[in-house]
Amino acid sequence: MKVLVLLAVVAAAAAWPGFGFQADAGGVSDAQKQHDVNFLLHKIYGEIRDSNLKAKADSFDPEADLSHYSDDGAAVQKLMRDLKDHRLLEQKHWFSLFNPRQRHEALMLFDVLIHCKDWDTFVSNAAYFRQRMNEGEFVYALYVAVIHSPLAEHVVLPPLYEVTPHLFTNSEVIEAAYRAKQTQTPGKFQSSFTGTKKNPEQRVAYFGEDIGMNTHHVTWHMEFPFWWQDSYSHHLDRKGENFFWVHHQLTVRFDAERLSNYLDPVDNVDFEDVDGVARIRDLLIVESRIRDAIAHGYIVDRAGNRIDIMNERGINVLGDIIESSMYSPNVQYYGALHNTAHIVLGRQADPHGKYALPPGVLEHFETATRDPSFFRLHKYMDNIFKEHKDSLPPYTVEDLKFNEVSVDKVSIDGQLETFFEDFEYSLINAVDDTQEIADVEISTYVPRLNHKDFSFNIDINNNGGEALATVRIFAWPHRDNNGIEYTFDEGRWNAIELDKFWVKLSSGTNHIVRKSSESAVTVPDVPSFETLFEKTKEALGGADSGLTEFESATGIPNRFLLPKGNEQGLEFDLVVAVTDGAADAALDGLHENTEFNHYGAHGKYPDNRPHGYPLDRKVPDERVFEDLPNFGHIQVKVFNHGEHIHHH
Numbered sequence: 197m198k199v200l201v202l203l204a205v206v207a208a209a210a211a212w213p214g215f216g217f218q219a220d221a222g223g224v225s226d227a228q229k230q231h232d233v234n235f236l237l238h239k240i241y242g243e244i245r246d247s248n249l250k251a252k253a254d255s256f257d258p259e260a261d262l263s264h265y266s267d268d269g270a271a272v273q274k275l276m277r278d279l280k281d282h283r284l285l286e287q288k289h290w291f292s293l294f295n296p297r298q299r300h301e302a303l304m305l306f307d308v309l310i311h312c313k314d315w316d317t318f319v320s321n322a323a324y325f326r327q328r329m330n331e332g333e334f335v336y337a338l339y340v341a342v343i344h345s346p347l348a349e350h351v352v353l354p355p356l357y358e359v360t361p362h363l364f365t366n367s368e369v370i371e372a373a374y375r376a377k378q379t380q381t382p383g384k385f386q387s388s389f390t391g392t393k394k395n396p397e398q399r400v401a402y403f404g405e406d407i408g409m410n411t412h413h414v415t416w417h418m419e420f421p422f423w424w425q426d427s428y429s430h431h432l433d434r435k436g437e438n439f440f441w442v443h444h445q446l447t448v449r450f451d452a453e454r455l456s457n458y459l460d461p462v463d464n465v466d467f468e469d470v471d472g473v474a475r476i477r478d479l480l481i482v483e484s485r486i487r488d489a490i491a492h493g494y495i496v497d498r499a500g501n502r503i504d505i506m507n508e509r510g511i512n513v514l515g516d517i518i519e520s521s522m523y524s525p526n527v528q529y530y531g532a533l534h535n536t537a538h539i540v541l542g543r544q545a546d547p548h549g550k551y552a553l554p555p556g557v558l559e560h561f562e563t564a565t566r567d568p569s570f571f572r573l574h575k576y577m578d579n580i581f582k583e584h585k586d587s588l589p590p591y592t593v594e595d596l597k598f599n600e601v602s603v604d605k606v607s608i609d610g611q612l613e614t615f616f617e618d619f620e621y622s623l624i625n626a627v628d629d630t631q632e633i634a635d636v637e638i639s640t641y642v643p644r645l646n647h648k649d650f651s652f653n654i655d656i657n658n659n660g661g662e663a664l665a666t667v668r669i670f671a672w673p674h675r676d677n678n679g680i681e682y683t684f685d686e687g688r689w690n691a692i693e694l695d696k697f698w699v700k701l702s703s704g705t706n707h708i709v710r711k712s713s714e715s716a717v718t719v720p721d722v723p724s725f726e727t728l729f730e731k732t733k734e735a736l737g738g739a740d741s742g743l744t745e746f747e748s749a750t751g752i753p754n755r756f757l758l759p760k761g762n763e764q765g766l767e768f769d770l771v772v773a774v775t776d777g778a779a780d781a782a783l784d785g786l787h788e789n790t791e792f793n794h795y796g797a798h799g800k801y802p803d804n805r806p807h808g809y810p811l812d813r814k815v816p817d818e819r820v821f822e823d824l825p826n827f828g829h830i831q832v833k834v835f836n837h838g839e840h841i842h843h844h
């Protein structure tokens with residue numbers, strides 16, 4: 197069984213508590229907690245369908261016993277005051293995290309939940325406020341609380357596309373769902389991608405509109421919220437650098453999808469061309485201050501001290517500044533480039549707020565990647581990060597080589613081949629309803645990218661004694677859209693991270709077979725509500741729920757590991773870097789838990805090296821890599837023969 201290990205416990209992961217048998221200090225089992233969260237997020241636009249939770253929602257008094265809160269009830273008293281004063285956003289109103297007041301309200305609820313000392317207080321507050329607060333605010337607060345509260349450590353969150361389906365499909369499908377419900381006729385509706393086939397951009401809509409990729413993106417922003425303060429509970433390790441890397445990977449992946457579909461790589465956004473918004477000027481000022489900092493090699497904090505960024509941790513500070521997060525050392529001076537740009541670009545249809553339009557797709561992390569300007573915006577920021585990375589000294593052979601270790605041969609078992617398939621998910625939560633009207637099966641199906649299984653074969657020769665090694669696998673497109681080969685230095689910046697794992701090398705020849713399904717940068721599909729309800733029932737009866745591998749939804753979906761490719765086979769450079777695991781590993785025992793969640797926020801990030809290592813710095817002379825014995829480089833092709841496995 198594939199075990200997805202949360203980073204906090206990687207070091208002590210030898211023995212895993214079985215889901216369903218585990219109980220917290222208050223004696224509540226994981227299965228019970230899973231049951232509670234399932235029902236708290238089910239049918240959020242209607243009444244709670246679990247009688248225990250409904251009773252809590254009706255009769256719980258959040259302020260009755262403040263000893264149940266680690267902040268002595270400060271947060272709950274604040275929220276209750278706003279509730280009693282009717283200051284909270286009404287229900288059935290849109291919610292955007294980028295709206296300051298709405299965010300403030302959602303965070304007030306998060307503040308209550310994160311300070312609950314026991315599960316009963318947590319779940320009672322959740323039920324109580326679900327019944328009284330805006331649904332969007334509630335869902336956001338509960339998701340972030342479940343991700344970060346130690347009380348909910350083993351709870352698996354349901355897929356957001358089943359909780360708030362209207363953020364993941366189009367209005368035609370939602371309307372069809374309503375009609376089906378009204379007429380009590382079960383229905384399966386096809387979701388098609390936005391736009392028409394006449395627009396060439398439509399060819400890559402399967403990427404930006406993939407609901408698994410959307411889930412990855414929105415969950416990442418919940419694991420690493422820009423508003424996070426360490427006083428809530430813990431520090432988010434390398435948050436700024438992760439911000440860079442997760443978006444860099446989306447950016448290079450999108451370009452690979454474009455090349456697969458005979459489109460040019462995406463251009464960055466030019467704010468000079470975006471008119472009508474006063475904040476553009478501020479953005480340009482902030483951009484030039486950040487570029488100045490990169491040129492100088494240091495950042496100036498609020499107190500006027502210099503923070504050196506000419507080292508491997510500089511990228512982390514830059515990420516904190518560019519997003520910006522509460523970790524930014526000087527938000528007054530460096531602003532909030534990413535968050536402001538999201539709002540500004542999202543408001544292009546109505547720059548002066550004349551028409552009081554609801555927030556655009558860029559103002560929801562769930563939907564942002566559906567707008568092609570998301571990728572233009574992130575290409576623009578990616579270029580700023582590149583400017584910094586390129587200012588650092590290039591690695592030398594001395595820096596990168598690994599004792600007596602060499603990569604003798606790299607090959608692929610099986611074809612690198614992608615195809616499309618129909619994926620079905622439930623729309624039952626898309627329609628508001630009452631208990632009196634019976635549920636009918638309503639679902640939608642949408643085409644999505646998948647790939648055939650394959651394995652990497654890596655032959656490593658080790659002339660020394662037993663050694664721990666890090667194996668890093670990347671691929672980049674070999675040519676641009678005009679058929680011109682990329683140089684090594686251009687290619688390495690476009691490298692897609694395919695896997696990273698640790699192995700113990702014995703002396704002599706080591707033959708490593710790594711399956712595509714084992715990739716540490718991917719996650720399995722999030723189980724549906726239906727599966728969660730089923731498994732929870734079994735677990736409440738004492739069985740193992742089998743949900744452990746789904747505890748984190750952050751990471752590219754495994755079926756999305758490869759870019760689409762095309763009929764002729766899109767050429768890629770595939771590289772394998774085997775580096776010193778003892779020097780790289782930030783935690784012990786990584787070779788025994790090779791399938792850790794690569795993007796998760798829990799605990800320490802397992803790799804001491806910067807994201808993208810050893811391809812993260814400029815390569816003025818590619819002979820450094822050609823001469824490196826512990827580096828393998830082959831050409832591969834990714835095929836797509838137009839195969840589409842249709843919904844039966």
Ligand SMILES: [Cu+2]
Pocket residue numbers: 413417443561
């Ligand atoms: Cu993002």
